[in-house]
Amino acid sequence: MSSNRKKLFCIECGRPLDKNEIINGLCIECYRKFYSLFDVNDIKVDVCRKCLAFKHRDKWVRVKTYELKDVVQQILQIKASYIVEKHGKVEISFGSINFEKREKDTITAVIEVVGVGKPSPNLPVYEERKNLKLHLHFTACQKCAQITREHFKAIIQLRGEPEKVDKALNTTLQLAESILSKREKDNEAFITKIKKTRGGIDIYFGSNRIARMIAYKLRDDLGAKIVETRKIVSKDRQTSKNVYQQTFSVRLLPFKKGDLLQIDEHVLLVLDDLPSRGKLKVFNVILGKEEKLPIKIFWREDVKNIIKEKIERFMVISVSKKHVTLMNLQNYSSLEIDKDDIPFEVTEGEEIEAIKLKGKLYLLPKIMEKE
Numbered sequence: 001m002s003s004n005r006k007k008l009f010c011i012e013c014g015r016p017l018d019k020n021e022i023i024n025g026l027c028i029e030c031y032r033k034f035y036s037l038f039d040v041n042d043i044k045v046d047v048c049r050k051c052l053a054f055k056h057r058d059k060w061v062r063v064k065t066y067e068l069k070d071v072v073q074q075i076l077q078i079k080a081s082y083i084v085e086k087h088g089k090v091e092i093s094f095g096s097i098n099f100e101k102r103e104k105d106t107i108t109a110v111i112e113v114v115g116v117g118k119p120s121p122n123l124p125v126y127e128e129r130k131n132l133k134l135h136l137h138f139t140a141c142q143k144c145a146q147i148t149r150e151h152f153k154a155i156i157q158l159r160g161e162p163e164k165v166d167k168a169l170n171t172t173l174q175l176a177e178s179i180l181s182k183r184e185k186d187n188e189a190f191i192t193k194i195k196k197t198r199g200g201i202d203i204y205f206g207s208n209r210i211a212r213m214i215a216y217k218l219r220d221d222l223g224a225k226i227v228e229t230r231k232i233v234s235k236d237r238q239t240s241k242n243v244y245q246q247t248f249s250v251r252l253l254p255f256k257k258g259d260l261l262q263i264d265e266h267v268l269l270v271l272d273d274l275p276s277r278g279k280l281k282v283f284n285v286i287l288g289k290e291e292k293l294p295i296k297i298f299w300r301e302d303v304k305n306i307i308k309e310k311i312e313r314f315m316v317i318s319v320s321k322k323h324v325t326l327m328n329l330q331n332y333s334s335l336e337i338d339k340d341d342i343p344f345e346v347t348e349g350e351e352i353e354a355i356k357l358k359g360k361l362y363l364l365p366k367i368m369e370k371e
């Protein structure tokens, strides 16, 4: 009797089946509808955006490639047992890799997974294809993060009068922009923070080398004084090397536009807040002309800032071909001086400042508010 064999039917489609044709009560066609040769598990993997190392079981796996596809291949190999679950005797291979869905810090690799095999020994071999999604999450590996932290430690501190500090910040940012724009590939070449402090402004740099370049350019251009200090802020746990914080304190010239300085026999009216290209523009009161003088003169210890009380105010009463008549606005006395002794134009009715040196009166030119 064949009744024993006739009792078997596919529970889905009702087809009569031989004993060795049945799997979980189903025929092969129905089985394939409900079960797979394999399943894929989409996973998220941390990848270092700098060196492309990837994380596996809490450890960073180093790679020797700059191609993301090669990295994906390596991830597939090392994580194969996690991402593909086989049912039966199945051979797995990976096909095409496509990148899609680019979010802020995640790229998804879509990988075609091909399985060839059979769910039970008596069944025929067949093929199945599925897409696996590998979400590559970009971050910084331990090593690269450490390097970034180390280079965080360079600071330029701008110190001086608030107005001058603001102007020096502009100069610094311009310098930084021109230097950094040439180094777009340098990952450490950036300003990480700008902070106002009680004494001035602190600018944090990602690169000690670039902070140094800028600090010394400020010294040469603005005639600032640089004081370098360095302190240990931490210890690298991996290399047990000290991590330093390098500070470049940039002290601006302690004089501003409108200050009257006495250096040796000279009296100089400062015409600019900040020097430019290493020189400061002044009006030499005694010589009666504009000059650009090297900054180092102004850092001399014997430079005296002439106090404002010594400056007298006058009104120009009349201007003739040879003479100018002035009236002192404190005591209303008038005096006449040679027009040749005034190195700039004066007009009737204007107020003018002057200073008396060794009995002689020197008029001071007006300083424009904005250049």
Ligand SMILES: [Zn+2]
Residues within 6 Å of the ligand: 010, 011, 012, 013, 014, 015, 026, 027, 028, 029, 030, 031
């Ligand atoms: Zn069936």
Ligand SMILES: [Zn+2]
Residues within 6 Å of the ligand: 048, 049, 050, 051, 052, 053, 140, 141, 142, 143, 144, 145
């Ligand atoms: Zn890295």
